[in-house]
Ligand SMILES: O=C(O)CCC(=O)C(=O)O
């Protein structure tokens with residue numbers, strides 16, 4: 001298991017103690033972003049579409065619901081024809097998002113059964129705008145962050161296993177190999193940030209482009225020094241789809257940038273083609 005380091009100390013917004021910032025890496029957490037009544041309505045709406053079955057309390061697959069523009073697997077862009085209307089419980093809080101200059105138009109609502117998680121990954125750079133949001137509800141969970149390193153870059157260039165657990169993961173993120181959970185001297189420090197229920201996480205800059213994020217699958221978490229049983233958790237991942245000339249990325253983290261990886265692969269193919 002990766003050795004956990006202490007999370008860097010946040011700056012508390014002088015105008016609102018519920019806003020925590022890690023400006024150096026573009027990370028922000030807003031506690032109590034939604035009310036308990038909004039949270040209850042979201043949980044009800046989720047299970048109106050996907051009723052909880054007995055097995056859904058066991059640590060197995062996440063359940064995902066997608067809203068907004070669908071991802072087109074042929075163009076790797078936003079589908080102009082496939083769209084699932086975004087429910088009111090989402091549109092109603094969009095005016096409260098901290099970045100109003102561009103708003104998300106793709107929403108993935110997920111239910112994590114108790115004990116389940118999501119492997120370390122970097123959400124695709126080229127197809128989604130910089131601001132990446134995650135709204136947590138139902139229960140708190142620690143999210144792990146780690147600055148990507150040479151190992152991650154290498155793993156992202158390995159051929160992908162075809163057995164993806166769901167389509168979302170294969171297209172919206174470059175999942176790292178499971179190996180990245182194993183001890184590795186080369187790895188940069190991993191630290192955890194507790195995402196309380198009803199909080200909004202915003203990743204921009206290095207935390208968006210250069211860090212991997214993950215939720216370890218665990219039965220229990222240590223929260224403020226006490227061991228607590230992991231509960232079912234919900235989240236809404238919100239992204240804005242890049243279109244036309246916005247597609248691409250020139251971030252400072254080429255090792256884990258899908259745009260750079262694609263360029264390298266295209267370059268590699270050209271070389272092979274030109275060899276007689
Ligand atoms: O559940 C979360 O908070 C994060 C999910 C995530 O990282 C993703 O969908 O890419």
Ligand SMILES: [Fe+2]
Pocket residue numbers: 121122123173213
């Ligand atoms: Fe993600």
